[in-house]
Amino acid sequence: MAIEVRIPTVLREHTQGEKKVAAEGATLRELVADLDARYPGIGQKLLDDDGQLHRFINVYIDDEDVRYLGGIEAPVNDGAEISILPAVAGGAR
Amino acid sequence: MTKAEIAGGLDLPRDVYAALVDHARSDAPFEVCGLLAGEGGAFRRHYPIPNAARSMTYYSMDPKAMLHAMNDMDDQDWDLLAIYHSHTHTEAFPSKTDVELAVYPEAVYLIVSLQDPEAVIRAFDIRDGKITERVLTVDGEQAPVGNR
Numbered sequence: 001m002a003i004e005v006r007i008p009t010v011l012r013e014h015t016q017g018e019k020k021v022a023a024e025g026a027t028l029r030e031l032v033a034d035l036d037a038r039y040p041g042i043g044q045k046l047l048d049d050d051g052q053l054h055r056f057i058n059v060y061i062d063d064e065d066v067r068y069l070g071g072i073e074a075p076v077n078d079g080a081e082i083s084i085l086p087a088v089a090g091g092a093r
Numbered sequence: 094m095t096k097a098e099i100a101g102g103l104d105l106p107r108d109v110y111a112a113l114v115d116h117a118r119s120d121a122p123f124e125v126c127g128l129l130a131g132e133g134g135a136f137r138r139h140y141p142i143p144n145a146a147r148s149m150t151y152y153s154m155d156p157k158a159m160l161h162a163m164n165d166m167d168d169q170d171w172d173l174l175a176i177y178h179s180h181t182h183t184e185a186f187p188s189k190t191d192v193e194l195a196v197y198p199e200a201v202y203l204i205v206s207l208q209d210p211e212a213v214i215r216a217f218d219i220r221d222g223k224i225t226e227r228v229l230t231v232d233g234e235q236a237p238v239g240n241r
Contacts, residue, residue, distance in 0.1 A: 006167065009199050019167055056196065058156045065156060083160055088142075090191035091124055091151035092180040 003031060003076055006083040014039040023082075028059065028066055028074045031082065046084065047072070056087045094239065095186040102228040103175070103201050103216045105129075109136055110231045114212040116141050117179035117205040124152040124179050128159070129203075130166045131174025138171070144178075151190070152178045175216070177203035184208060185215040185239070187224055195219035201227060206239070213239040 002022035007015050015021050023038065025031030029051075036043030048054050052072055059066045060083040066074045076082070105113075109129070116125050127141040140162035143155040166173060176197060180188075185206035187195075195202060198220045206213045214236060216227040229236040 006164065008163070008197075009173065010196055056194070058160070060157075060160055063157070063160070083164065085156070085160055085163060086196040087153065087156065087194075088126070088128075088159060088176055088197070089146070089151070089153040089194045090178060090188065091146075091148065092183045092188055093150040093190060 003078070004081050005031070005035065006081070008084055008086055010086060011042055011045055011084065014042040014045075025076055027072075028061070028070075028076055028082075029072045031076055032072070056089075058085045058087055059083070060085070094184060097186075097217065097224045097226045099228060100218070100225045102230060103134075103203075104230045104233060105236075106136055107232045109139055110214065110236065112139055113177055113203065113205055113214060117181075117207055117212065120144070120147075121179070121207055122149045122181045123147050124149065124181060125205075126152040126154050126176075126178040128154075128162050128166075128173060129175040129177065130162075130169070130171040132171050134174070136174060137169070138166075140165075149181060173197060173200045175201040175203050177205060177214075179205040179207060181207045185213045187217055187219060192219055192222055192224060203229075209239055211237055211239065213237055 023031050023034045025034050126144050130138040142158045144152045145155045146153040185204040202217045202219050216229040218225045
C-alpha cells in the first residue's frame, strides 16, 4: 500500500512541483530509496554520505519525529503520512 | 545600518506588523521566531513558533510546531510567505548564520530588531548565499527604518 509523503517546497523541483507524492517501503530507508528511484536526486538531499538523515532535515511519521523512532531505520506502517521539513534556524551571531 | 541591494517589496497589514513586534518583545532578551502564510503574495495567517533554542543569539524553530504550521498552510493551499525571527541586541540584518541556514528560498526573511526603542523590521530574500532587501510597507506605507 502506498504511503503519502509531503514534500517541502525546496525539494519540489524533484517532484515536478507535486507537494504530496506516494512511495513505498517498510522502513524509512526503503521509503527514501523508493522515492529516489521515482524522483532521482531527492535521496541525496535527505541523506548524508553515511546514509543517515542530514542534520538539518526533519522527518516525521504521522506526528512523530523519526529521531525518536529509530531514525532512518524507523518502521513505516501502511497508511502512514510522512512529512519532510528542512529545519529553520539562525540568529544574531 | 548595513545595506543590501533593494529588489521588490512586501506589504503587511498593520495588525500583523504589530503582532510581530509584540511577539519579539514578549520573550526579550531571547530571540523569537515564526512563520507567515500567504496566497499570491498577500498575507493569510501568522504562526508564532516556539524557539527551541531559547537563546539570546540563536533560534531554532520547534520542529513539531513548525510541522503543524507548514501542514496547515499546505492544507489551505497557501504558500510560505515569510520566516521571521528577532534580533534583540543587533540590527535587523541577516547574520552569517542566518544566511548559512536559509533553506527556504521562496520565503521572505523578516528580522525584527529590538536594539532601539522603536522596533525595526526589515525584509530580505536570501538565495544561494546572496542577500537582497525588499521595501517593507505596512498597509501601503513605508515601515519604520530606524535611525542608524
